[in-house]
Amino acid sequence: MHGANRLSGNAITEALVTGRIAGETAAARSGGGRADLSAALASEWAALQALWHPRAVTRDEESIDALKAELQQTMWNDAGPLRTGAQLERALAAIRALRRRAADVALAPVVTFALNLQEKVELRSLLAASEAIVLAALARTETRGAHVRLDFPEPAARAVTYLLAREGEAWRLAERAPVSA
Amino acid sequence: MSAAVTRLRVSRGGAGEPVRVEEFEVPYADGLTLLEALIWIRRHRDPSLAIRFSCKANACKECSATIDGKPGYLCTRRAVPGATTTIEPLRKPRLIRDLVTELF
Numbered sequence: 001m002h003g004a005n006r007l008s009g010n011a012i013t014e015a016l017v018t019g020r021i022a023g024e025t026a027a028a029r030s031g032g033g034r035a036d037l038s039a040a041l042a043s044e045w046a047a048l049q050a051l052w053h054p055r056a057v058t059r060d061e062e063s064i065d066a067l068k069a070e071l072q073q074t075m076w077n078d079a080g081p082l083r084t085g086a087q088l089e090r091a092l093a094a095i096r097a098l099r100r101r102a103a104d105v106a107l108a109p110v111v112t113f114a115l116n117l118q119e120k121v122e123l124r125s126l127l128a129a130s131e132a133i134v135l136a137a138l139a140r141t142e143t144r145g146a147h148v149r150l151d152f153p154e155p156a157a158r159a160v161t162y163l164l165a166r167e168g169e170a171w172r173l174a175e176r177a178p179v180s181a
Numbered sequence: 182m183s184a185a186v187t188r189l190r191v192s193r194g195g196a197g198e199p200v201r202v203e204e205f206e207v208p209y210a211d212g213l214t215l216l217e218a219l220i221w222i223r224r225h226r227d228p229s230l231a232i233r234f235s236c237k238a239n240a241c242k243e244c245s246a247t248i249d250g251k252p253g254y255l256c257t258r259r260a261v262p263g264a265t266t267t268i269e270p271l272r273k274p275r276l277i278r279d280l281v282t283e284l285f
Contacts, residue, residue: 113281
């Protein structure tokens with residue numbers, strides 16, 4: 001949606017537009033009734049426990065915040081506003097390696113102000129978002145608007161929209177219809 | 182000559198527990214803020230240190246703490262090479278853990 005550089009002022013608009021679409025879609029799929037969420041909550045809680053505590057430890061095996069800093073450095077170096085295919089390929093490999101490394105980090109149980117647990121959930125989302133950004137930027141072999149590829153400095157003859165769908169931990173990139181003029 | 186460091190004496194512990202003071206040595210670089218020094222500790226020494234912050238830029242006030250006995254923002258106060266800075270939670274709001282209190 002934003003290419004490499006979310007232009008100023010777009011964030012609020014995006015939150016309002018996608019928030020409304022998400023809310024309306026969820027309401028339409030709910031069937032109007034009050035669903036019993038207890039089973040969904042129990043399964044989500046079990047999934048979080050597995051994410052946080054693959055093993056019982058008394059001290060975090062690695063600092064999740066340090067892994068987050070590594071991801072930020074990768075995105076800064078190789079997925080910034082001006083990028084090339086070689087940089088993006090390097091970023092993709094680094095993101096996937098970091099995801100495997102982060103997944104296995106066991107965290108200490110914390111009851112109050114559990115920053116480490118929150119950070120691991122955030123890091124999972126940051127890795128997913130980073131991978132989506134890089135995959136989309138790799139697929140778009142052109143320069144258009146705020147999306148700049150130094151190895152493809154001109155816009156392609158036709159504008160194409162891409163759609164990324166999440167399947168488990170993997171993204172699937174599909175080309176959608178060309179954007180009509 | 183060894184690289185410059187700054188030292189932080191940090192209050193640890195939860196509500197109702199006796200306060201433990203832990204001292205950390207942090208590599209100093211020009212412009213290093215106390216908040217950045219605490220983030221360095223979480224990344225390289227002890228990820229269990231509880232701190233609260235958001236903007237890192239003197240706007241949100243979430244990183245308020247007691248610094249050398251006086252209230253201030255960790256994100257705007259610079260660390261001093263070779264010196265020791267004492268960092269405690271704010272005194273009035275209820276303590277949650279380490280440097281984190283309720284928000285006023």
